[in-house]
Amino acid sequence: MNYTTEIMDIYKETSPEENVLIPDDISVKDDRKYKLTARNINAFYGDLHALKDINMNFPQNSVTAFIGPSGCGKSTFLRLFNRMNDYIEGFRLEGEIILDDVDIYNEKIVIEQLRKDVGMVFQKPNPFPKTIFENVAYGLRIQGENNKSFLQDKVENALKQVALWDEVKDDLKKNALSLSGGQQQRVCIARALAVEPKIILMDEPTSALDPISTSRIENLIFELREDYTIIIVTHNLQQAGRISDFTAFFYLGDLIEMGRTHDIFTNPKNKRTENYITGRFG
């Protein structure tokens, strides 16, 4: 697509032989090794071409935000990284997604193993109808972990990471559904952290929450960046501006523009990006 070439012109560090986009000037200490790379991605729902020729890199310990109007393919793209689209009837994918030098769509990949490395937080808080403790311990339990003190440590740690420990430490036996929406979402994040993933995918994690809960989660994402590589889909442009290092703008299945968040918001190269972030459409 012509957008791809356009972006290739913009980024100086494009490696032409691989046709992979590289965000410029990555300020991370990992020898420029990308944690995650998407190459020549085309995705289809039946006849619908949902993602068109997408290439993208994700440096370690960075936050990348996907923005764009509804139906632009950003959630579909996000869900490729933990193969969550696999169960959708009629879904088809071309291209490669490389996590630590391994194509995760390789037939030798065990999906369950992959998902332990790539955690996910969903749009609506979706705690299990179990206790807070069992929610957070779930991922470890399904791996066969039943040692009580080990689980207790892990649960405590995960809840501390999401700054929920002080609020719920006396109520770990309470049903997670009895918590507020913001607390539920933090339980869901703790649940994802407890299995110690390398990457965390977040699909509009604050869209169902009030402003205070939203800001807590945003602070949390900022802190989690120290230890994880995070990809977040959001409809909230200010949010993308506040928490992400890189921003990718999608429109109708095309990646229109990607770059450092600051550049995208202050100096977008593409007219559509400009129109979208200034609120003229979307």
Place this chain on the structure above:
Amino acid sequence: MHTKKNENIIEFLLFMSAFITVLTTIGIILVLSIEAFKFFKEVSIFEFLTSKEWTPLFTKKNFGILPLLSGTILTSLIAILVALPLGLTIAVYLSEYTSKKFRDYIKPSLEVLAAVPTVVYGFFALTVVTPFLQKLIPGMSGFNSLSAGIVMGIMIIPIISSMSEDALRAVPYSLREASYGLGSTRLQTAFRVTVPAASSGIVVSVILGISRAVGETMIVAIAAGQQPRFTFNPLVPVETLTAYIVQVSLGDVPHNSLEYRTIFAAGITLFVFTFILNNISYYIKTKYREKYE
């Protein structure tokens, strides 16, 4: 006005159809109670509930309901032991593993089981299942609660599988996604998340299945034998509450005799039994309903 008048007539007809149903229920309870009351004027409730002999048609009369109760409980228990694992497995398979297309095809064919007349099941138990079991278990009686229970279990599989599947499918997809996202297999997701989340609906399906088994008449009347016996041995003939009522109703017991009234005593016991079961299921249904709404 013309339309207003029509409206009233229709409303009256609607009311009447609801009213007649309620009236019928009240009538049944009334008749049962009155006849049972006459019965208990002659037989003490204590004897009725504690005696282990039920011989109202013999010269030496005993009126202990326990043998009929044990027959009913035993056959229903066997039925549920057959129907619960099978029905739940089918429900999990249909809701978690199959494609929509396949499910639309397989579900109606499963429900055909519910359309088989129970007299056919009874015959099936007596002429197919019992001879087969007798080969495996020598010394098993020709009439027994085991084969009647097994066949009754097969009969209630559709009740359990269909209702449990509805309950499983009512569990939001987001919970399954959360589980998959943490690295669960489909099986782990089904038994650690979906089934527990649907447990109230599954319990209701089981209770209604038991209720159906407790009230089932034809299969046990044909295949379980008609010998009231206080036992939990599944290999010997027993009689259930329902089978006893059939036996007396078909016999030549004179009206208004004590022997005649025994069927009302058995009937009200049966009624109390199923009434309690239905209320438990109703209670569970309403108590846990709002969980995901």
